Amino acid sequence: MSQPEARPGPFGDVEILDFSRVLAGPLATMLLADFGANVVKVERPGGGDDTRAWGPPYDSAGDATYFQSVNRNKTSIILDLDRPADCEEARRLAERADVVVENFRPGVMERFGLGYEALTASNPRLVYCSISAFGRGLGAERPGYDLLIQAMGGLMSITGSPGGEPQKVGVALVDVLAGIFASFGIAAGLRHRDRTGEGQHIDISLLLALLASLANQAAAWTIAGQTPRQLGNDHPSVTPYGLLKTADGELVVAVGTDRQFATFCEVLGAPGVADDARFSTNAARVAHREELRVELESRLKTRSASEWARELSERRVPAGTVNDIALAFDLARDLGLDPIVEIPREDGDVVRLTRNPVGMSVTPATYRLPPPRFPG
Numbered sequence: 552m553s554q555p556e557a558r559p560g561p562f563g564d565v566e567i568l569d570f571s572r573v574l575a576g577p578l579a580t581m582l583l584a585d586f587g588a589n590v591v592k593v594e595r596p597g598g599g600d601d602t603r604a605w606g607p608p609y610d611s612a613g614d615a616t617y618f619q620s621v622n623r624n625k626t627s628i629i630l631d632l633d634r635p636a637d638c639e640e641a642r643r644l645a646e647r648a649d650v651v652v653e654n655f656r657p658g659v660m661e662r663f664g665l666g667y668e669a670l671t672a673s674n675p676r677l678v679y680c681s682i683s684a685f686g687r688g689l690g691a692e693r694p695g696y697d698l699l700i701q702a703m704g705g706l707m708s709i710t711g712s713p714g715g716e717p718q719k720v721g722v723a724l725v726d727v728l729a730g731i732f733a734s735f736g737i738a739a740g741l742r743h744r745d746r747t748g749e750g751q752h753i754d755i756s757l758l759l760a761l762l763a764s765l766a767n768q769a770a771a772w773t774i775a776g777q778t779p780r781q782l783g784n785d786h787p788s789v790t791p792y793g794l795l796k797t798a799d800g801e802l803v804v805a806v807g808t809d810r811q812f813a814t815f816c817e818v819l820g821a822p823g824v825a826d827d828a829r830f831s832t833n834a835a836r837v838a839h840r841e842e843l844r845v846e847l848e849s850r851l852k853t854r855s856a857s858e859w860a861r862e863l864s865e866r867r868v869p870a871g872t873v874n875d876i877a878l879a880f881d882l883a884r885d886l887g888l889d890p891i892v893e894i895p896r897e898d899g900d901v902v903r904l905t906r907n908p909v910g911m912s913v914t915p916a917t918y919r920l921p922p923p924r925f926p927g
Contacts, residue, residue, distance in 0.1 A: 560587020561914050565741065568644050569593060569625070570653040570660070572600040574697070574723055575682050575757065577621040578730030580652055583737060584624035585907045585916035588650075592627045592923065593641065599627070599925045611900065612924070619922040621730075623894060623904060627923035632663045645670045645677070649744075650737055654682040657691035667752045677750040678740035680733055686756040695757060697723035704761040709768055712783040729760035790836045791815070794873070796848050797856040805869040809833060815868050818859075819850045894921040 565588040569580045577592075577600070584590045594600055600622070606615035630637040642665065645651055651670060653660050660666045660681075667679045681687065684695025701707050701719045711718035736753040744750050762769055767788065768779045779787055786792035791812070794801040806812050809832060813825040824830055824846055829839040836843055851859060856872050863870035874882060883890035894902045907916035 558914050560585075560917060562738075562741075563587030565589065565649045566647060567591070567650040567652065568641075568648040570641075570651070570655065570665075571682060572654065573602055574621060574726035575729040575733065575755070576652050576654040576680075577602075578727060579680070579682075579733035579737065580625065581621050581623060582730070582734040582907065583650075585918070586909075586911075586914065587917070588624075590625040591644065592622065592625045593630050594627055594925070596629050596631050599629070603925060610902070614922075614924065619902060620904065622922040623902070623918060624920050625923060626920065627926055629926050632665070638663050638665070641665055642670070646674050648674070648677065649741065650678045650680065652680045652682070652733070652737070656694070657681070657683055657687040671750060675750055676744055676748060678737055678744055678753065679750065680737050680740075680753040680755065682729060682733055682755045682757070684757050686758065687754060690756070690758070697726045697757070700725045700757045700761055704758050705765065705768075706761060709779045709781055711781050713781050715781065717781070725757050725761045728764045729755055729757050732760050732763070785840065788837065789833060790840045790843060791847060795844065795851055797851045797859055798853060799855045801873055802851060802856040802859050803871045803873060804863070807869070811868050812836070814866050815863065818863055818866055818868065819847065821846070821850055892918045894918045896921045 562583050563586075565583065567580055567583060567588050567590045569576065569590050569592045571577055571580065572594075580588070580590045580592075592600070598604060600618055602618040602621075603615055605617040608616050610616060610619065630641055632638055632641065641663070645665065651665075653665075661669070667677075667681070670679065671677050683691070684700060685691070685693045698719055701724070702717070704725065706725070707717035707719055710720060733753070733755045736755060740751050740753055771777045771779050771787070784793035789807060791804050791806050794803060796802075804815070806815055809825075812830070812833075813822070816822050816825040824843075828835065830836050830843050830846075860870045860872050880890050890906050891903050892906050894904065896902065902921045904918075909916065
């Protein structure tokens, strides 16, 4: 089936002035840039975005891969906002912008004369997005990085093995979530602006982004008054849903229905386990999860994780093995998902980055510019 000819990106007429650095803000603007937005990244003299120095690893030219992961499809300029002339240049750029994004400590942009009220006085159509750690009210003075929010926002309290040390997630997940929420908020703000001519201020805090993303774990507290706890790789409400030991390593299973569980037991050669009153329903399995683990692992230890995963998948029981990141990319490639894009530089070098995951049949993401080298 032929694909329709790609059209200009949905944000192709959007100009974004991006004062943000590190991860949440740059990710938000990159996601919009992938769909056509023209993003001008404002960097400080002497080093630019903090993540330019966050390495190793580095590429062959000595640039940190961290910075490159969230800054494609942008151009970069240096402005020293402590210099009046550079502040004036920033205001001039903001007057022509559709969107301004910043993640300074609340109050800093106002000190430079670049706050929402000041800029919208001359550009009322402006969509202005502020990203902070703990909000712009009582938490405005609190500094915060992703690790701190993971800890104070409860995520570390439910991550890790029961009774063990609280664990952070292996990537700056709160920043990523806040960046995605910010891009959605900006898109919604632009939609409203295009219908009414009215801009607005979008306020994103890392703490609220995390709490909103806790989903069922948050609802356990807000609705039922139950404080979730560490369960390792187990699920608080579904079982078996986690890692099980086999002859040579861990098998990942995600059994979400009683029918899947019955099929799982058939593949294991133990259909009677699914009829056991302790395991016949999900609620019963959750109540007897450790007994169930013993029953399942006693059978799984006879074969390898990859063998079990293959057979269970053939029977449509969600199962797999634990891949490292290299193997995860191999899996996506083998499934035809084409996970890596290559963006050439003028010097002949090529930057290989993860593809934008949003597939669109008419206005797909484009990869027009590599992450900018530091100007100068």
